[in-house]
Amino acid sequence: MTLFQHSPDGDVVKRAYQAWDAGDWQRAGELMEAAVRQAPDAPGSGTLWFDAALAYKFLRDWPKAYELGREAAARASRGQQDPAFWNLGIAATVLRDWSTARDCWTGYGVDLPPGEGEILADLGITCVRIDTATGQEVVWAHRLCPTRARVLTVPFDPSRRFGEVVLHDGAPNGERIVQGRRYPVFDEIMLFTASDLATLSVTVTAATADDVEALLEAFPRHDFGAEVLTSGEVLCKCCSEGSLTQERSVEAGEQVVLLAAPEDRATELLDEWRSARPDGRHWTGLHLAT
Incomplete structure (x- = not known):
């Protein structure tokens, strides 16, 4: 040479x-x-x-x-x-x-707010396809930088958690459409920061859909998470990586709700929810989801 x-x-x-x-x-x-x-x-x-x-x-x-x-x-x-x-x-x-x-x-070519150290920007809401113990799941997340996002929804697979920060790739692989607005779906590369909020499961009985909505809105107000178990949708790979229109629809009756909060705080919020309309709201069986 x-x-x-x-x-x-x-x-x-x-x-x-x-x-x-x-x-x-x-x-x-x-x-x-x-x-x-x-x-x-x-x-x-x-x-x-x-x-x-x-x-x-x-x-x-x-x-x-x-x-x-x-x-x-x-x-x-x-x-x-x-x-x-x-x-x-x-x-x-x-x-x-x-x-x-x-x-x-x-x-x-990305504009970020000036600063030093860890990047904690507000780059909006997106979706991330995370890896779970049973496969993959698309969750909603808040982008902290061009490649990191904090999970905002309670994953249906309890091997993953609300509040995790995930590292995701830069090329979208699908999209979700909500009320006419398009949100990209990014593939997870790795778990970046774990969450200490384990997923809880509770059985609730609600007289109306509005009662269910009230519960689902109560937990996020305190920076916690809540998700009706039956709201999950199983998709094939092709559909998951395509363009999918989503609408949240809740129903009255008895159903399982997944929660992300310390157990004592979850109990307090459930009791507050029930006491606001004791004739139409009930909960039982709060436990660690498995």
Whole structure:
């Protein structure tokens, strides 16, 4: 090998993308890095740096994705929505390197409020498809930064919790439509911050749908969660990743409600709800959901 090389080894690059096509991310990342380090600033090197970092992102090897992602971002144009900044922003967020993450979002073209440390912005409401012990579930969440969101609904699978902060990908994979407004569905990458609010289950009896609505509204007023168990809908993969119109509809009668609150506070709020209309509201059997 000569001391100065003007372009990456074509044979190594070819084998790298063969490994890529086969889904062998480890081999692809290693070969891409080996090739691009031969000529780190050659024309087109930014693509190799980016793809190498992306391979390690797929592997969830965040330190390596961060290392190679910095090289890709250094060769990207700022303010042009270059994905090199987005992927480095994800890796930096996982590693809690908030200054780099902030710089990445700015480099991509996202406006964030000024500040230092952990990013806790208000980027609106979205949906996230989370992984559960039994499969996947789409939950509503509040976006804290371009790649993190706090879960606002009580997951139907108690292996996941209201109040968790999840890390999600940047490309939407489906949408939910509520009252004519479209909300993207992002796929979860990983659980970022756990929640200490375990899911409780209670059986309630309500004379009217309005009584049920009153219960569902009482818990969020105190930053807790409540969800009627029967409001969940099982979808196939195709439908879940498509465009789905949703309308919340509750019914009177006896039903199970999932709650996210400390047990003593849940009891207090349930008692307050019942006492407001004791002739039409009743609850029993508060317990930890399993």
